[in-house]
Structure formats: C-alpha cells, structure tokens
Amino acid sequence: MTIWYPDPETLTPPLHASLAQALARAISDGRLATGAQLPTHRRMAQELGLSVHTVSKAYDSLRRQRLIDGQVGRGSFVTGAEAGGSPPYRLQPETGGGYDLSISRPLFAPLHAERFQQALRQLPEGLDPACYLSTRPNAGHQAHRKAGAEWLRICGLEAPVERILVTNGVSHGLSAALTALARPGDTVVAEKITHHLLIPACASLGLTLGGLETDGDGMLPDALEEYCRRNSPKLLFLLPSLANATAGMMPLERRQALADVARRHDLLIIENDALGPVAADRPTPVAALAPERTVYLTSFTKCTLPGLRAGYLAAPEHLLPALTGRIVVFSWMATPLMGELASRWVQDGTALELARWQRRALAERHAIAAEVLQGWHWQGHPAALHLWLPLENGWTSEGFAAYARQLQVSVAPDTPFLAPRVPPQNAVRISLGSVQDPARFRQALELLAGMLRQPPEGAASLAF
Incomplete structure (x- = not known):
C-alpha cells in the first residue's frame, strides 16, 4: 500500500x-x-x-x-x-466547546420560532389548493408575485408584478440568471473580492470571471471602463448592499457611475441584495438606476430566518422568457408553500418586523466587535452579518485560520472569496451572527484579539 x-x-x-x-x-x-x-x-x-x-x-x-x-x-x-471542521460554510451545532464564526447567517431568538410555528399552524387557513396540487405557473403564483412587488417596494425597488419571478432564494435566482444571460466562453466581471458561490458557478458554466480593483466604496468605475474596452464582458455582478465579504455599503454616486459604464458598454447587471431592508441607510438599488439591464435578486434567508427559502427576482421584460425557462430547468417553479409563507409574512408585517429585529441585533454585535477589536483596522457595518479583518504582524489568511482552529474558533479565510488570479489579501471574514450567545461571541473575539497581538511564531503559546 x-x-x-x-x-x-x-x-x-x-x-x-x-x-x-x-x-x-x-x-x-x-x-x-x-x-x-x-x-x-x-x-x-x-x-x-x-x-x-x-x-x-x-x-x-x-x-x-x-x-x-x-x-x-x-x-x-x-x-x-x-x-472535521475545515469547510468554512458548514453549519455546526453550537456547543460550549467551540466558536464557529465562519458561516454568515442571521441571529435569531425565541421570537423567530414563535412566528414560524404560528405561521405553520395558520397555513391551512385559506390556502389555495394550487399551492400543493400544481407545478404551475412557472413564474410563481400571482398572489405570491404581488407580495413580491410589495416586498421589493420596501427594499427600494418599484417593479410591476409582471416583471417579478418567485425563487427559492438568491442562489436559485443567481443560477437562473447566469445560465439565462451568458453562454460558455462569455465573461462575467465582479469585484476582486466577491461572492463565494459566484466563483465555482462561473467555473462550472465555462464562464470567465474577472475580478476588478475596489476602494472603500466598492468597484472602481475606471477599472470597469478599462476592463470593458479590453475584454468585452457580458455581465456585471454587484453586491452593493453589505452582501459582499468585505461588508461594504456602496454609496449612491458609485452605483450610478457603474450603471453608466454598464449602459455605455451594453453590460447586463446582476444585483445581489440578499439582506433586503435590514440596513436603514441603504441607497437606491442599482436595479432602480438601470432597470432596462438589471436582474435584481433578494430573499428572506438573511433578513428573517435561514429556513425560509424564498425570494424574488425582478428583471426587464425582454429577459423574462429566458429567466423563466431556467427556473423551469432547475426546479420547474419555486416551492409554492415557501412562497405562501413568505407572502403572508410580507402582508401581515412579520417579514419587516423580523428584518428590523435583525437590524437591532446586528448593531449590538457590531458594538461588541468595535470594543473588542479596537485598535485594529477592520471593515464592517452595523447592519452587516459579518466583518472583514485584514491581518497584520506577518499573519497569512490560511495561517491565521489554522491557528484559530487550534483555539476552537472557526473563521473564513479569504481564499473562497477571491476571483481568479487575484492574489491573497491576507484577511479573514468573521461572522457576527453564527454564535448566538453574546457572551460566547465576545469570548471568541477576545481569543482572536489575543492572536492579533502576537506574530505567528509567538501565537503558538496561545494554543499549546
């Protein structure tokens, strides 16, 4: 052997x-x-x-x-x-023996279980039999699309019902959009630090992914302009509202500038707005600035509770046949019962109630992080699910994550978020919501802060 x-x-x-x-x-x-x-x-x-x-x-x-x-x-x-514990996005049961800060997920409380159990008890009341007897219409039931229009309005986007498709969440919508709008050999352009699912999706679909330079406001318009002149990309993928690994909120001026470049070069845009209305200071969605070329994606998974796998896709009319066709290919239609639960929560105010609860809870976690990590340069937002921590003192991303695991703290290294040919950024992503108990969350951050005070060779004493 x-x-x-x-x-x-x-x-x-x-x-x-x-x-x-x-x-x-x-x-x-x-x-x-x-x-x-x-x-x-x-x-x-x-x-x-x-x-x-x-x-x-x-x-x-x-x-x-x-x-x-x-x-x-x-x-x-x-x-x-x-x-083992190496995959950075696998959900582990929370125990007293470790701290999983690697998976970006929302906080929850008994309120969430109460609301969901109540919704399940009430589900049979007035339920349209088409929700369980039919797999049509492929775009989603009309009542669910109407609720989608109401939710998108809360998210800052006015879209007619006819332009809205019901999805099983942002990942479902992203798969439909990539396959509907691009063909093998086409180029997708995104920020150099981007969504971890976009990278393998492009690779599996035969799409070239270009990662562009950014500053504190997001993708640089000049970098996009130059890339378009040299490479003629087909799609622009944006995470303008805290859904990116760096937890950045792109200001309105930058959104408009990127939309203008996309318009000049006839780029289609996919906008991932997974957090919806959680942030109170979110600017107008890119889809409202360039509605003729933008596919807008949002869901309830990040802003209410992870088990509500439902969301919406809004797109210009001329793209809807291709997008609906991809929904059919991947799932025939979004799960109607989930769409029904989401619709009822939109209509009775529960979805917005839970989104606002999430906003308050994340602000409290952000305050803890600001206190414990004071003195280090990190990027975050009071309504973001995670923060981005550039490393100093000779730490590498993989080395820091490995040492943290020895302290039973899991963080996400930068590698899964880097577009192809982007060099290591020597940073880690730290979830604010994956450890539910605030005292244990503080303990985990204090362990990481202790590591930051030491160079890699000096940190061994922390673990052994």
Missing part, C-alpha cells in the same frame, strides 16, 4: 500548522481516504525532515478538528472530511 506524504518543499513556518493544513487538504480532496492510516509520528518526521514534536503538534491539531482519530497501539486513522 502506498503511503501519501506531503511535499516538504511546500511546508512553511510555523511547520506544525503548515503540515496540519497539508494533511487536511489531502483529506478534503480524497488523497487521504477515510480509514487510511497515517504514518507514525517518527516515520512522518523522518520522511519530511521534521522533529517528532512538530509532527505530534500537527496530528493533535487534526485530532481537535476531528479529521483523524488516534487509537492506542494501532496509530492514527483518517475519520474523513465530513467529520
């Missing part, structure tokens, strides 16, 4: 963290299969030219991540990537 070893030339200080990362990647991509036995500490050390102590620390780190399991007298065995 061939035993897999990392390439020692790829290991960088701190060596135990680098070795742990290399083994974790091998487990994740299948080079080390579930059940495979790792070499003994001494054998691994000999093969890689490391000390036994360094290998022991790396194995200990993998054991804490539940990627391997040690058995006395038998050795260390791979338990599998699913048992």
